Amino acid sequence: MRDTYGTEPVRDEMFSILETYIPWKGRTEQVQIWDGDGRIVAEDLRAGYSLPNRPTSAFDGIAVRFSDFTSGIPDTSAWKGGTDYVFSNTGVAIPDTFDTVIAIEDVVMEAGGALHFYPVRKHGGST
Numbered sequence: 001m002r003d004t005y006g007t008e009p010v011r012d013e014m015f016s017i018l019e020t021y022i023p024w025k026g027r028t029e030q031v032q033i034w035d036g037d038g039r040i041v042a043e044d045l046r047a048g049y050s051l052p053n054r055p056t057s058a059f060d061g062i063a064v065r066f067s068d069f070t071s072g073i074p075d076t077s078a079w080k081g082g083t084d085y086v087f088s089n090t091g092v093a094i095p096d097t098f099d100t101v102i103a104i105e106d107v108v109m110e111a112g113g114a115l116h117f118y119p120v121r122k123h124g125g126s127t
Helices: 009-022
Strands: 059-062 084-089 100-103 108-109 113-117
Touching: none
Parallel strands: none
Antiparallel strands: 059 084, 059 100, 108 113
């Protein structure tokens, strides 16, 4: 069966073509991971453990506690870096005391160290 425009084979037809022209030899072998370059795995490869093993920041920002924002944007005039927030770079583990990251683009840091957060942006729809 062909797709709507008749130019590309659909999934089942492609499998049939592959099986016809690239027959599976049914041969596998185990090799050390460092010898596997250029090879194709015969089954899923799973790590014994995964890293990072802690939550990490998906973007640059300020890591905070969500509970500090349950009533809206809090008064941050007395906040201290390392206690009430930490800078969080992309891919870096977030300390256990924090559970939320606010994008750095949504934060204003004044010269004296005070933090201010831009109001929450609405996504999609009318404002």
